[in-house]
Amino acid sequence: MVRPDDNSMAGMADDDVLTAYLDGELDGTARAALEVRMLAEPGLKVRLDQLARGGRPFGAAYAALLAAAPEARLQAKLAAAVAARRARSERGDWRRWVTAIAAALVIFIAGGAAGYLVLPQLSPPAAPGWRQVVAEYQGLMTAETLDVIPNDPTAVAAEVSAAGGKLSLDLTPDKLALPDAALKRAEILDFRGKPLVQLAYLTPDSGPVALCIIANGRADETQAFETREGFNIVFWTDNGRGYMLIGKAPRDRLEAYADTLAPRV
Amino acid sequence: MTARDNDAVIEGLSAELTRLWRYALVLSGNRDTAEDLVQATCVRALERSEQFQAGTRLDRWLISILRSIWLNEIRARKVRQGQGLVDADSVLVFDGLKETETNIFAAQVLREVQGLPEMQREAVYLVYVEGLTYREAADALTVPIGTIMSRLAAARGRLAGLGPDDPMDAGRSSEEDGSPRR
Numbered sequence A: 001m002v003r004p005d006d007n008s009m010a011g012m013a014d015d016d017v018l019t020a021y022l023d024g025e026l027d028g029t030a031r032a033a034l035e036v037r038m039l040a041e042p043g044l045k046v047r048l049d050q051l052a053r054g055g056r057p058f059g060a061a062y063a064a065l066l067a068a069a070p071e072a073r074l075q076a077k078l079a080a081a082v083a084a085r086r087a088r089s090e091r092g093d094w095r096r097w098v099t100a101i102a103a104a105l106v107i108f109i110a111g112g113a114a115g116y117l118v119l120p121q122l123s124p125p126a127a128p129g130w131r132q133v134v135a136e137y138q139g140l141m142t143a144e145t146l147d148v149i150p151n152d153p154t155a156v157a158a159e160v161s162a163a164g165g166k167l168s169l170d171l172t173p174d175k176l177a178l179p180d181a182a183l184k185r186a187e188i189l190d191f192r193g194k195p196l197v198q199l200a201y202l203t204p205d206s207g208p209v210a211l212c213i214i215a216n217g218r219a220d221e222t223q224a225f226e227t228r229e230g231f232n233i234v235f236w237t238d239n240g241r242g243y244m245l246i247g248k249a250p251r252d253r254l255e256a257y258a259d260t261l262a263p264r265v
Numbered sequence B: 001m002t003a004r005d006n007d008a009v010i011e012g013l014s015a016e017l018t019r020l021w022r023y024a025l026v027l028s029g030n031r032d033t034a035e036d037l038v039q040a041t042c043v044r045a046l047e048r049s050e051q052f053q054a055g056t057r058l059d060r061w062l063i064s065i066l067r068s069i070w071l072n073e074i075r076a077r078k079v080r081q082g083q084g085l086v087d088a089d090s091v092l093v094f095d096g097l098k099e100t101e102t103n104i105f106a107a108q109v110l111r112e113v114q115g116l117p118e119m120q121r122e123a124v125y126l127v128y129v130e131g132l133t134y135r136e137a138a139d140a141l142t143v144p145i146g147t148i149m150s151r152l153a154a155a156r157g158r159l160a161g162l163g164p165d166d167p168m169d170a171g172r173s174s175e176e177d178g179s180p181r182r
Helices: A014-022 A028-040 A042-052 A058-067 A071-117 A130-138 A143-147 A153-166 A251-261 B005-028 B031-047 B058-080 B090-096 B101-114 B118-129 B134-141 B145-159
Strands: A182-191 A194-203 A207-215 A221-228 A231-238 A241-247
Touching: A014 A028, A014 A042, A014 B145, A028 A042, A042 B145, A058 B005, A058 B101, A058 B118, A071 A130, A071 A143, A071 A182, A071 B005, A071 B031, A130 A194, A130 A207, A130 A221, A130 A231, A130 A241, A143 A194, A143 A207, A153 A182, A153 A194, A207 A251, A221 A251, A231 A251, A241 A251, B005 B031, B005 B058, B005 B118, B031 B058, B058 B134, B101 B118, B101 B145, B118 B134, B118 B145, B134 B145
Parallel strands: none
Antiparallel strands: A182 A194, A194 A207, A207 A241, A221 A231, A231 A241
16 A cells, blocks of 8 residues: 655656546555646646556456466476475485495494494385386376366377487387376486386376386386375386386276286387 | 475475466567476476475575576576577467467467567566566565566556557656666
8 A cells, every 4th residue: 555655755756646547556545646646737637547547457368377287397397306306306305315324334333343233224215116106196196187187199209209209218198098097197207317108098097107217227126006195006127118107096907907007119 | 405494395395386487478578498497497406405495485495596507597598599598489478289279368368478579578467467566576686666667557557558658658767777766
């Protein structure tokens, strides 16, 4: 609220005062003073009307823009930022462990052989693996995240092809097709410098399911099952690439999906 | 990510993403830049989440982070690279709107505002769209309240099609540089 003493109204341009009047930003005294002036100066009232014509339904116009925001992509960027931050902060925890161990070593040396029994218990926790980070990312996804993405086969095919290129895999929507699950999006991510691809499916009854593939150069591992962050996960390693299927869908369903996809990808 | 205060910031970010994107689009006039700007804002807000004071408005805090990244990093880089501030095809920015009658009118308003000088556009956006008071807008833009009034008055004049030659306009100090006038 603009008060006369706030801005030495006498020195203010008329347009500014009239605008503040139109915007309801003048306090009672300033408002009354302006209204008195307008009675005496017809030009001022004319100017007020002119400036009023410079108003627009701004709020309504910009509301239309909100609906045009790429919300799913923005949510994915936020989720990636959260996951990256978590990974960094856990690495920070690891550094604190190293400091703690260094301190323990000093005590150990000072304390002599007694400390020898204590040290092996102080092994640092491993930095979170890619499956943990993916599970945290998945935790931020809801059916709505994927539901708002329009079904656009051309766009999905282009994303899938680009994502496959990152992994030196020839991926197509046909190869990735699953019964009762619509492939909505392929995202190219990065896990500690290694390309990571997430193929997001939406199932009608169990919400999002994702197939994630990372080029990590690890030795082959047969299919196994685990749960993390409340998700069922089926994972395996083949030809230097780690695969995981993650979702709230039941274990046997994910295993069936894995059996369908593994020979094709 | 250690404390649960982060959860409030993450939740708030998630709820504000589309509004932040809209502000970023108004500032940059470019959809790709707007997405980058929102992403950078997420990263920065998460890094600084302990600095957010519970009980204060998270949306205003996020707006100030986004604006600071735009001014100090992205915009500065564009200027250094000689890319100018607003892309020449910024009128295309709003073409993603569905072609309903309401939206055709909305797009017209958006183009008018986007055609205003940068500082007027931002004042119009914060006060008339985001609903900040003059005082809040002055704080957000770190200018005196009189500067906000002048920018809004100048914006109204332009939108009303009043030329700078209008006699009532003579003698007013230029506020385009944002200099204080008290």
